Amino acid sequence: MREEVQTNPHDLDEETLFVVSQTFKALGDPTRIRILNLLCCKEYSVNDIAEELNLGQSTVSHQLRFLKNLRLVKFRREGTTLYYSSADDHIMNLLHQAIDHAKH
Amino acid sequence: MREEVQTNPHDLDEETLFVVSQTFKALGDPTRIRILNLLCCKEYSVNDIAEELNLGQSTVSHQLRFLKNLRLVKFRREGTTLYYSSADDHIMNLLHQAIDHAKH
DNA sequence: ACGTTATATGATAATATATTCATATATACA
DNA sequence: TGTATATATGAATATATTATCATATAACGT
16 A cells, blocks of 8 residues: 555645656756757757856756756767757747746 | 847847746745645635645745745735735746646 | 734755866777 | 867855744734
8 A cells, every 4th residue: 555645636746746846947047048048949069058158168067967867958979079959849848938928 | 338248149138047047946846836836726825825735834925925026926915814826827827837748 | 902813024054056176087089 | 008179077165945933013803
């Protein structure tokens, strides 16, 4: 028999809550928003992202790992260079809805 | 003449970045998600929210202030009781899209 | 004015997060 | 094998966030 934690019908189950909050947390940081927005239309190497957005290489790499763990980005290797691109159309769509909304 | 900080056409302006990240930050916490999700369909008093979600009164009040500052919720007074309800249909829509997405 | 109830606020402590620096790894090529 | 380049990683620090506790405020009824 398994624990039934969820008792209130108007509340969300823990798993959903975790996934949703993690996803929005990913979108809740300016640096990650800038990276995702950049990756909207084409792939970029780590260094290109750092240059385009004026960020440190390490910062970009750390944030890409974060986004990769959530499967929001993916990459492909070419020699020593890794080309990152967006991986979740649905979440990218949410992001752009919010950006459009923010711009009025 | 004013400072032109934004030089890269693929990057977002600071104002948009701030609004978007703040909004997603609001949705990036389990407690706030539960509150917003509860307020989806009807209004609740602070104490009712606390009871329904098994949270402290102070916690709920603090989070409601956060959400109110972002105009994601509004309230109406009746005697000593404040009834809170959701105030931004667009953002509530984003939230429910993400919840549906998370539930597969 | 006083007590009661509902909510807000301020301070604190615990935890999480983001960036930076230094260094490690991995691939390519001479 | 040695060097160069691209990226990843770990540690440390600074900052932000969250929940809790105690207390304040605000409205109401007596």
